[in-house]
Amino acid sequence: MAASKAAYSSVSLFHEKLLRSNRILAICGAGLSAASGLPTFRGAGGLWRNHNAVELATPEAFEADPGLVWLFYAYRRHMALEANPNPAHYALAELARKKPGFRCLTQNVDNLHVRAQHPSEQLSLLHGSLFALKCSNAPGCKWTDPYNTADPLCPALAPAAEKNTDPTKPLPLLDPSKPLADIKPDELPHCPECETGLVRPGVVWFGEPLDEGMLDEIDEWIEKEPVDMVLVIGTSSFVYPAAGYAERARTEGRTAVVTVNLELGSAQGRNKIEEGDFGFEGDAAVLLPELLKPVIGEVEAPLE
Ligand SMILES: [Zn+2]
Structure with missing residues (x-):
């Protein structure tokens, strides 16, 4: 009834x-x-720059372009730190x-x-935490950093932590007409334990258990x-x-x-x-x- x-x-x-x-x-x-x-980045219109946010949240996307995926997550870390x-x-x-x-x-x-x-x-x-880090070789490599709030996480990710000085315009990072720096894997943090894996966000991506x-x-x-x-x-x-x-x-x-x-x-x-x-x-x-x-x-x- x-x-x-x-x-x-x-x-x-x-x-x-x-x-x-x-x-x-x-x-x-x-x-x-x-x-x-x-912002939720989910559902209809869940775009980040001109990327479908859901498609950035996969192990395949990270493998294909870790710099791009890290910029997306570095931006979300920055936003979450700014929020209350x-x-x-x-x-x-x-x-x-x-x-x-x-x-x-x-x-x-x-x-x-x-x-x-x-x-x-x-x-x-x-779904884990934006402020947890793990190794992209997980579960083979067990390294984690359960709580890391460095913003930016590394110099290459500085564009994601930029202050917006002109609130009438979107941040260059969010404006698809402005090119993004092409971040090479060498510029991203590597796992201190196995030294071969890239450090990745400690969140659960689509397709992961x-x-x-x-x-x-x-x-x-x-x-x-x-x-x-x-x-x-x-x-x-x-x-x-x-x-x-x-x-x-x-x-x-x-x-x-x-x-x-x-x-x-x-x-x-x-x-x-x-x-x-x-x-x-x-x-x-x-x-x-x-x-x-x-x-x-x-x-x-x-x-x-
Ligand atoms: Zn590792």
Whole structure:
């Protein structure tokens, strides 16, 4: 049976359910980072210069032109360092401190959860981190640097860390009519351990598997005891991976799936919402602090 419109959007019913919930799973997507001003590069029009951003995020692209792929990632590292966690990141971090049974899975690689002091044992970085480095010979070579915020990472990547002095114009780096420096592999950092591999971003590229140990641990958590609530934030509860986790975590009559997103999708999508589920349409940075307030109180972002 489809949920009534009231149940779909009632904040007070949501608060009642939240206060009774102990085992809570959140799955966060790009919409959460968009509220911090970070572009998503996904979906229609996800272009970086004249490249399809999705096609830059593959091991094949890195092999073909590591300098180009590194410029794309160096730019994203720079942008993420310039951005700040938003009130939704702080609200989730506080929820983790207030509810030890809360677990947050994020697809975002921008490190903003970590910078909002989200307890690390309650956070899984599904797609890795822009600030982790590994060897392109992995898994053969095990070298990693789990946290490196050098900006630029090396002199050749300096164009990605350039300050925009004229905000009326795009950075030369982002303007496809301006040529890019052709960065040779010799100019990029090499693995200090095997010395043959190039250093690469510690993110999961298209066509690569997610970390098996992390996935096993999440599965174990889901299967251990029934889950009271699944929060789907800044992504759709109808697309992978949120849809998969929501389905696996759902115990009929017990688990509420709660979607917080700029768009809740079509009327058809809404009809798929089950009784007892919730959907809140809008900016997660505005909605989450309000929705979680009965548990977390007033959360203020510290001045950075
Ligand atoms: Zn190596």
